[in-house]
Amino acid sequence: MNFPILSTIIFLPFLGAAFIFLSNQKNENKSAIYISLFTSFANLFLTFFLWYSFDKSLTGFQFIEEKNWISGLIKFKLGIDGISILFIILTAFITPICIISCINSVKKRLDEFLIAILILETFILGVFCSLDLIIFYLFFEAGLIPMFLIIGIWGGPRKIYSAYKFFLFTLLGSVLMLAAIIFIYWSMGTTDYTEIYKLKIPQNYQYLLWLAFFSSFAVKTPMWPVHTWLPDAHVEAPTAGSVILAAILLKMAGYGFLRFSLGMFPIASEYFTPLIFTLSIIAIIYTSLVALMQEDMKKLIAYSSVAHMGFVTLGIFTFNKQGIEGSIFQMISHGIISAALFLCVGVLYDRTSSRMIKTFGGIVNYLPNFSLIFIIFVLGALGLPGTTGFIGEFLVLLGAFKINYLVAILASTGVVLCAAYMLWMAKRVVFGKTNNSIISKLKDINYLEGSVLILLCLVSLVFGFYPEPLLNTMDVSVNGIIENHQNESVVNLIYKN
């Protein structure tokens, strides 16, 4: 195909942002909303078209675009495989939802908010499409700027602290990755991912380089103990910001582990598996316990995100098909369900200006439709069969049992703990007595909120019962990763003997 569809998908939101910027002189909020909705929906259709014309049976990358960028050194190279396409669809799907959700909830400076969201979408899509390490780094880092502004301008009382924490933590992790990327360039002569994948990085370099990449991805995932920026950032970010953060930004690191750590450093990945397992298990159990004690719903969901991402990292480093497919599935599922949960909290927050669990109670009597949807997502988050959450966690645990019983059993306790904090929260918010007189005056969700939530609900249920389309898309690429890893470990074994 000659039409540069990936570049179009990446830069279309940016173009939309530019249009809003040029039109906002007259202070017309309406036009900004229309432009952003138009661009994000156009992008969604483009990605569906991409999914449709994507050949699932081919290994390797498709829709490759190449252009000379830094003369003689680095090429601007884009391309997707069965894994990245899922994340691209997720991003393109979540962004319009964010935009719809912020129409009513963002009270000040809506134009600028929409510009920030669209620019962020550009950078995130760029991360998932890039096939060159430098391009990847560029997009990976650039996302910090709009996110910093989203948290800092539209956030809550402690917004500045959390914006700083988010920015500096992630920057610190990433600069080490930059050093590693430059080192790879000089030792391999290229930063083209497909080339490096073929050439194989020498074993003695792999360990340090892996750690450098790890430092960046671990902060962004976030893994214990560098997860502390996430609850702060989430709590203070506006609803749409939280949705983007949880649903897409966190996935960039998971994707990074999968694509770069596993793809480029298979031996080091194997070597550091115990480290990842330990951190993941701590994340799952510790943050679940912390989540139990939270009184702020957003903070609770934020801690549950850390726990869920623990499952993801656990699954990725099992190196078997179930584990990796499970973790990819878990990321998609978490993208949908946590987005929906944040939107639900946003619905309550818009009405009461409170996110505290103790404010609520018995809302099922006054907001029945909302409560139904909320409960479905709570059940989805704890992995009830029939929702996407179940399939992800189940596959990851299956993969883990193949490798290490202890790890798998410890991880399973996370599932129980997750059920505990989620259900307890649901019990206190949705059921029980109403102590607060404000609750009785609340209106149920309107059509706009309802349609968004029901859409997410349907997606979660449909793929929960019939995960085949997603698994099918990623299948060949996941097999490629596993094969590469096995070949490498065999080589490694021979080398050792």
Added chain:
Amino acid sequence: MENLNLILPEISLFLGICLALMVGVFFKNSFSIVMKLSIIILLGVIYLILTDWGGQEKLFLESFKNDKFSDYFKVLILISSIFIFFSSDQFIKDKKLSKFEYPIIIMFSILGMFFMLSANDLILFYLGLELQSLALYVLAAFDRDNVISSEAGIKYFVLSALSSGLLLYGCSLLYGFTGSTNFDEISISLVAQNTGAIFAMVFILVGLAFKVSAVPFHMWTPDVYEGAPTSITNFFAIVPKAVGLGVIIRFMDLPFKNILEEWQTIIIFISIASMILGSVAAIGQKNIKRLLAYSSISHMGYALAGVATGTASGYSSTIVYITIYIIMNMGAFACLYLMKVEERYTEEIADLSGLSKEKPILALSFLILFFSLAGIPPLGGFFAKFFVFMSVIESELYALAIIGLLTTVISAFYYLKVIKIIYFDDNKIKFDDVRNVRVKATILISCLILSLFFISPSIINSLLDGLFI
């Protein structure tokens, strides 16, 4: 008879200065005329340099050298000076400093810089340096009725004279130990066994490090930056720094070529110290000019990291760095010309609070410029750092690279602080509406270059092709 065509730019600049001086003396209220005339003179000199772009000749017993390297730096300083004249016009008038000497002194210092850059001989180099420094002393104290400005001038004079003395001492030692003042001949006879000459190298390096305000010779920078009028600070922050770096590269590349191991350690130390001090000391600053002073110290650290490699790619990465640094600072200082409250220019960072509600476009410019200074992709500042670290890691100076990258995180903190004040805080002060198309055009140009730089990041590198062999 020497071919005088080759120093035509210098000759015409000198004649132009004399002409401007005449005009200034014989016409009353001649500031505007002299200002316009100076811009025309500088444009003419750019034209003269471009007509002979890339030629390489030596003149006057090989003491004057015209090559692509010096041509590039000359054009760079001419363009930045034109922008400074262009944007600071109104500011100088508002500050009641509109004396016609302002452009003329700046042009004298440019003339000195031309000789520094083209020198192939210690004596010519020192003469150029002195011409430049004398002009700069006057400039620092230009607001002579203002105590702070005079203090800045004195401070700069005393310290700079000391460093010039050290440099001259180094030059004489170098002559004594190598028997020549010519760079080419020095480079042949200067080897690691020549211990005395290595002492000379250290003295010369100290003098040059002072000119680029690298740590530990940075003391004057914050005070002079704060004390001098903003437009002159603008000049100080950009032009002498670029020239200083150019001269350092010239010295390392030519006379000190064979003692790389000896000077490399010193430059690495200076570079690391500047990066760390520049980023840590800036955190507490309340005056935006002081903040920019410390930021320029840390930027010099990054630029010197490229020099520390001692390779051709390192040198050109430094040149790319300084070019982007100039573009960023040009924009940042132009923003200061718009910080006007009740007809008075303000320099307090706190006064910027909530600017984004009042003046969204100016706030956005600050955002782009400061994120670029912090080196966050995809802005121009990132690529400047990227090329430097590319060459640093190529030369396997890993410690330098890691420390440099970590200090970018520290320095990001204070750039973020300014952005935080602009975007997150509530506004207290209402800025005047400054209608100054020239300043706005300068800001627009620098912001556009920085934000669109990612389209073709190697554009400067391709200009520098074949500069060092």
